[in-house]
Amino acid sequence: MKRVLPPNLTDREFDLALKAFAKVVGEDWVLASDQDRSTYADIYAPGPEDQWPPSGAIAPGSVAEVQEVVRIANRFKTPLWTVSRGKNLGYGAAAPRLPGALVLDLGRMNKVQHVDTELGYCVVEPGVSFFDLYEHLERMNANLMMSVPGNAWGSVMGNALDHGVGYTPYGLNARHICGMEVVMPDGGLMRTGMGAMEGNHSAHLFPFNYGPSWDQMFSQSNLGVVTSMGLWLMPQPETSLLLSMSVPNEEDIGWVIDTLTPLKIQGVIEQSIFVPSWLGKVVLMGTRKDFWDKPGRMPDWRVQEILKQNKLGFWTVGVRLYGDEAVVRAKADVVKRAFKRSTDIPMEESWWRQGEPVDVMDPSNGVPSAVALQMGDWVGGRSAHLGFSPVVPATSKHVLGQMRRSKKLIEDYDLDFYASFTIGGRFCNNINMLMYDRDDADGVRKVKALFDELIDVTRKAGYGEYRTHLNWMDPVAETFDFNDNAMTRYTEVIKDALDPNGILSPGKMGVWPAAYREHAQRGKHS
């Protein structure tokens, strides 16, 4: 990928900045060749990768180096785009929102600084992947369980900061962050929570500050660079039990949600409950042409055939209960009784007890896997995916409305419907997976137009996305439109006060510093 300079910088100024960075991190960790730039591009880009080009990357190896890099960036006005490991696949990977920003790659900072087995938490640096943390916990026999997302290749910290979800009782990853160390936009350093006191013993235990709390201010944020954070970990349960069933019809999602949500709110079910549609299972069985070799969406009759042949329902319900066997047994009875009120389909039981092998394809077991990315094989070619991800109340009224609305639109665009609802509490994260071949220009155009329309239609119905790809960070920010987008305006006042040069991740989640605000794509779509 050819060099694209940061806005307002000449080649000479940029080269001087790179030299200054190299003095801090070492020449080998200033990554600015054509090949380096390509390795930081969005590999799933909906459209040409050079739509979001980095000018290069800087990879500091310590907090002190991060601080110095930020100071130099201020001096040379080189905007930085911070990534932990850059595996935000489907949302832009490592690529920056602002063309020419330098990727601040924190992947070298990959230490698990501390694990407390008694109180159940760890302190991790940004480069620690889910695999790294898992292996660390296993090697020390920590008897703690992680919350892992579908794609565990990425960073534990990056995922939590970007509001990623897992499928265990600790599945709301961002909610289990406790105590951070953050490099400020001027290169200063601060710690949040109890850790704001030097040597405080409760730095990663008490979830609030003395005074206003800042932890969440640094999630989905461009207000600081988080260099380490505490994350609570669940004690490894004595047993777990998976109760599963396939439900046949698309409209069944309504009663399924109305059955599960009260159990979740009561605490009978503790996990974040993942309910995927049939395609979530079928993408792991082969490629699309194995099931339907014509262009356009698979007709309903063929879907029904596939479901019948593979003994699948339209939705798969999998509820995992964790803990002491007697408690799990009692909870299972409550769950089964609740389902009996709506269906005669029996729930299959699958027990796991400590010491037994784990189904590694099921993230509710807290073991990392990247197998979910196999869906990339579904459409063939240089396949990629995008997630359209609104949040809806966890009731049948809202879930059915959302499902019908997005399904109709996706099918109007002649694409296969693949959705999941994950009940995280009183709400569901609804992920609509849109898969495409990056070399199919018409297909990419179609997916982008669909995405634009999904945002509009969903906003009009009263719902918004929790996370989105670079291309739609501004349009989605605009949907949060109360009082002339008061929340974004408030964030930008803070942004300008803390980061007057606008060097930290300009444009992240539609928050633009004054220095680069003209790059915002407001009032326009892709």
Add this chain to the structure above:
Amino acid sequence: MKRLSVIVLVVTAFAQNVFAEEGAAPPPMMMPTYQMRAPLPEGDRLETTGSGEELFSNRCGSCHLPFGMGTNVLTVQRLALGEPPEMGLLTNREDLGAAYVKAVVRNGKVGMPRLNRVEVTDSELERIADFLGRGKP
């Protein structure tokens, strides 16, 4: 479902073979090996002294050891070519050369994304490519 079962059986067989061949006890809780990669060798990653085998395990293992996403995808591809399923494991392949491995790592290929020099340094990649290429350039 049949196809998924085949894949699961294939990778399970891999895991068992790996343990049997190496005569090693399965790791704690019988986790498959891809979740217990070799540790990242200590020292300067720009001039690594780690072996190609341990570097491959640590840097590539989350996808390319048994049960990994890359192994699963490659197993299906190799079966389609009439090869035995164990050819889905890169470490069993005899047709890889070091230059090819390096090109795929840096340029990507189909579902394989490009890896940057923080993920795999040039020094690490030299050793990994030499290991997978079995000395072939």
